Amino acid sequence: METLLAPETRTGAPLLRASRWALEVFLYHWVRAQRCRSAAGQLTARQERRLEAIPRWTVLGRDQLHTRHWDERFAASRTFVAEYGHLPRYKRGTTDRERTLGTWLSRQRARHRRGLLPAGRAAALDGLLADAATTPPPSR
Secondary structure (H helix, E strand, O other): OOOOOHHHHHHOOOOOOOOOOHHHHHHHHHHHHHHHHHHOOOOOHHHHHHHHOOOOOOOOOHHHHHHHHHHHHHHHHHHHHHHHOOOOOOOOOOOHHHHHHHHHHHHHHHHHHOOOOOHHHHHHHHHHHHHHHHOOOOOO
């Protein structure tokens, strides 16, 4: 089963219910059925262990996905500041990566100004902004 699910774990893309590939449609329905059986407690301990060994088997909830996404973008923004000595720009960015991070950062700053960013994220964002103000540009 691990081999059959390899495309999902390699690309990070979920299996599609309406794919043109019959195997992908079959796997989508099989995975869905196993997750339902797992949630209902209908799998043996051995079956649970084997399924847990498959990468990306566990489905993250919406809040967990948002948290993971935020953490990944924040870490990428921090790395960008360390590499280039300035915040990523969304309008004048020179690469797709910079524009993507700049757009995300602009939205986070707007949410922060409106008081919509949780305290922990607001503090982390303030730290990133302070780091960007004090990080010298890299020497070339």
